[in-house]
Amino acid sequence: MxxxxxxxxxxxxxQASAARRWSNDFVQAWGLPAGEVDTVAEALTARRPKGEVFGALVERLGVPAAADEIWLDHRSKMPSFVxxxxxxxxxxxxxxxxxxxxxxxxxxxxxxxxxxxxxxxxxxxxxxxxxxxxxxxxxxxxxxxxxxxxxxxxxxxxxxxxxxxxxxxxxxxxxxxxxxxxxxxxxxxxxxxxxxxxxxxxxxxxxxxxxxxx
CATH class of the missing domain: 3.40.50.1000 (HAD superfamily/HAD-like)
Structure with a gap:
């Protein structure tokens, strides 16, 4: 066939709506400025390996956590958002x-x-x-x-x-x-x-x- x-x-x-939901939770959890929701959501929908995405986000936002830890949180929660x-x-x-x-x-x-x-x-x-x-x-x-x-x-x-x-x-x-x-x-x-x-x-x-x- x-x-x-x-x-x-x-x-x-x-994916875009799901990424925004996760980004909103992420920004709130780390006490980041609300305006960063757009930045994080845009990064998540970029067509590049997610390992690179989270490494860049952690560095840019100064989050006191390993990129792999943030990526794992994303992977565990995103399926429930789509x-x-x-x-x-x-x-x-x-x-x-x-x-x-x-x-x-x-x-x-x-x-x-x-x-x-x-x-x-x-x-x-x-x-x-x-x-x-x-x-x-x-x-x-x-x-x-x-x-x-x-x-x-x-x-x-x-x-x-x-x-x-x-x-x-x-x-x-x-x-x-x-x-x-x-x-x-x-x-x-x-x-x-x-x-x-x-x-x-x-x-x-x-x-x-x-x-x-x-």
Whole structure:
């Protein structure tokens, strides 16, 4: 069956809102100025390894704790802060009923990412997933997409849906997938997503309408 591969953070789950909730708690817990909430939340949603993020935050904010300690707190709490919209849940069900194989391909640590996939119920809505931590390679490297296809027993024929032009659109296109970009209102200069949408639900509706081979 054809594949719909999906990113996790910022695509299936609202990473920005979750990051802001954690940032607010973090700033309050350490008695930091309220204005630092925006700084911390922005850093958390940056597309860079989280180990680097927390090291930079601890140094900049002068927090008297090790970066690894703060990172562990983040990893333990963030899964409870994320959510999946009802429309996107319905879209995954519709895709499966239309005959698509559905998989999640995400960068990150296995415990953190699976801590979002399972509690949100995404594990029951998709056919499987791969996390960069467990396969040793990150998007946009082709090997992580190939690992997903192998795990799901399908070929790399279909679509990649994600919110990152560099990781999801370029990465998916490089392995032959058509791409749906969940846009942020900017011009995707230098990239050529096949579809620009505002949600997984919107992408799924288009994919189902055009069919597997259109």
């Amino acid at each position: 054809p594949l719909v591969a999906l990113d996790l953070d910022g695509t299936l789950v609202d 959510a999946v919209s009802d429309d996107d849940r319905r879209a995954l069900i519709d895709l499966k009923e239309a005959g698509w194989t559905i998989g999640i391909v995400t960068n990150g640590m296995a415990d953190n990412q699976e801590g979002k996939i399972r509690p949100t119920g995404l594990d029951a809505l998709v056919d499987g997933w791969v996390v960069s931590d467990t396969v040793g390679v990150r998007k946009p490297h082709p090997a992580i997409f190939e690992s997903l296809a192998t795990r799901l027993g399908c070929t790399l024929e279909g679509w990649m849906i994600g919110d990152s032009l560099e990781l999801d659109v370029a990465g998916g296109a490089a392995v032959g997938l058509r791409t749906a970009w969940i846009g942020d209102g900017s011009d995707p200069a230098g990239f050529r997503p096949d579809l620009v949408v505002d949600s997984v639900a919107a992408a799924a509706s288009h994919i189902i309408d055009v069919g597997a081979h259109a």
